[in-house]
Amino acid sequence: MAWWQMLGISLASGLIGLWFIGIGWWYLRRANPNAVDPGDPGPSNESLVKQVKQTGRRPTGKVQELIAAKISLDLLPRLQQAAVEVRHRINEAFEAKESESQEETNGDLLKELSLEANGRGFVGARKGAPDVYVPPEPFLLNTDFREYRLKDLLGAGGFGRVQLVEELHSNQVPPPVAAWKALSKTAMEKAGMSSNVIMEKQVMAVTKLCPSPFIVSYHGCCQTPRYIYFKMEALLGGELYRTYVKNKHILSGSKVFARYYLACALTAVEHLHQLRVMLRSLKPEDCALDLKGQLKIFDFGLSKFIVDKTYTTCGTPDYFSPEIISSTGHSFPIDWWCAGVMLFELLSGDPPFTSDYPMMTYQKVVKGIKNISFPGTIPSDAKNLICSLCENEPNKRLPEAKGFEALQKHAFFKDFNWEGLSSMTPPFLPSSNEKNYGATEEDLHPCFQSPGDPKDIKNGGQSALVKQQISGLRYVYLTDRCIIHKWVNQ
Structure with missing residues (x-):
């Protein structure tokens, strides 16, 4: 058979295959009208709201970084109430800012904030593009x-x-x-x-x-x-990790200190989860003390607004959870895992899965916390809490399975004053006379x-160079739609 005959047969076979694919695609679309067309720019705000009300499910299209996640009909009233509260916060903040004459606003910012405050979780980035959620902007810095x-x-x-x-x-x-x-x-x-x-x-x-x-x-x-x-x-009280290193003889292994610091961190994590933020990096190096000794989380470099799951591998290997290692997708439960690992470290001095080589660390994580030998400095109630936070199955971790109140009522926190936590006198006061x-x-x-x-x-x-920067850029505001590589060498 000549080469041109073989070429003709190949082309004919290809056309027939494409025809069958087209028929199959048409049939699937007809059988499932809710299927997503990859070329579809996405539904409008109104159609998304209508879809949620009718089905009680999230939209079928790809929703990017939506705070109001896991939408169901019974959650809609709460989401609407949250939107009203956000609107009041925005109004109060801008009124205070305007009266102090310290910062500036612009029309686009106010427009986007008003859209968000009115309960419209979706804001179109550009005409014809998929609707995305735009979280509120930070205040401007008028900086010299x-x-x-x-x-x-x-x-x-x-x-x-x-x-x-x-x-x-x-x-x-x-x-x-x-x-x-x-x-x-x-x-x-x-x-x-x-x-x-x-x-x-x-x-x-x-x-x-x-x-x-x-x-x-x-x-x-x-x-x-x-x-x-x-x-x-x-x-100025210093990182929690450095505080423990400097004051090891006082803090290490102490249930009193560990319980207070863990309670502060857990409260912050729960607050972030209510805002639909996954912290993804909770460890002593990411927490610091003020000069009164109160703990605060300060590093959000790996945090993320999430809808369902995310698949990016990031963080500290010693704090990796099983779902990070298996790349099966992770969500809010990863923060509870990190909290359990942090409690172990505060009471023993080292994370439970630490090893000389990352692969050995990962093997220990996959085998589970119950295969780890607990030192004598960790009391039985703390061990029980660590195991309940470090369940290999994300949905079985204590706050996920039974709620945050169940975590607060755990035996490790017996007689702990959760309601007075923010006004509580911290058990350790950092030195104000030296660098922490x-x-x-x-x-x-x-x-x-x-x-x-x-x-x-x-x-x-x-510096002359600094003066040159200030003259044209001291009032420049970072918007979400800026692309960082466009700023480089500008």
């Missing part, structure tokens, strides 16, 4: 770095640094201080973590509108050509050590 003085380096790691900064022109004694977290745009872009920055900003924005005494206070964000800045409350943080210049990512790197917040901002 020459108005600040750098005092110290609070933290360093990953692609960021955290600096302690005080205001130069203030009548208060001592002057107000804040923590400025800087993230390198170039480093984040090269690592493919641009979306993490946007997500972190969104999460912190929501915690600003719906605060918790156990979550660091967030003031807003701004940018320079090289960096993205988050302004936050300065937690230990970051050094050597800990900084190379992007903060390169020659010619502008010291944005140093010596009153006297």
Whole structure:
């Protein structure tokens, strides 16, 4: 048979195959009218609401980062009430901001917030695009770095640094201080973590509108050509991990201290879950104390608004849950797993699954917490709580199976005053006469050590390069729809 005959037969076979595929697709669409067409831009806000009311289920299309997840008919009244509460918070916040004349707003921000407050969980990013949920924006920062003085380096790691900064022109004694977290745009872009920055900003924005005494206070964000800045409350009591290392003879193995710190962390996690935020990174290094000794979660670099499950592998191997390792998708229960691991570490000094090699750690995690040998420093009620939080099946973890109240009533928290937790005198008071943080210049990512790197917040901002940045960018506001790689080298 000639080559041209074989080619003709192949083409004919291909056309016949495509015809059968088309017939099959038509039949499936006819049999299941709710099937999703990949080319369909997605339903409108009105049709989504109608679909939820009629079916009591989430929309069949892909819903991106929707806070009002797991929608069912019995939840709709609560979601509507939550929307009303958010609207009141937004109005109060903007009125306070306007009266103080400290920050600015814009029409787009108010428009998006009003849409969200009116209960419209979906906001179209652009005409014809799938509807997405846009969490409330943080407040603007009207920032001139020459108005600040750098005092110290609070933290360093990953692609960021955290600096302690005080205001130069203030009548208060001592002057107000804040923590400025800087993230390198170039480093984040090269690592493919641009979306993490946007997500972190969104999460912190929501915690600003719906605060918790156990979550660091967030003031807003701004940018320079090289960096993205988050302004936050300065937690001068130091990281919980460093606090335990420095005061090991007092804190390590103590049920009193561990119970208080775990209660603060659990309350913060439950608050985040109510806001549809999965923290995904709960460990002593992500918690810090203020000078009164109260614990607050401060790192949201891996946090995420979620609908159902997410599949990104991230976090600290010692705190990986079985669903992270198996890549079967993870959700809110991962935070309860981390809480159990953290309690084990606070009472024993090391995480339960720690090993010299990551693969050995993963094997221990998969085998389960019940195969771990508990040291004598962990009492029986604490062991029971750790095991109930570190169930291999996510749905069997105590708060998921029986609710947060069941966690509060666990024997480990017997006679613990949950209602008075926020006003409780912490069991440990950090020293105010010494540094409770230990970051050094050597800990900084190379992007903060390169020659010619502008010291944005140093010596009153006297660098000519810094002045050039300030002149055009001090009022620039980070919007969710900015693409970080467009900012690099601008």
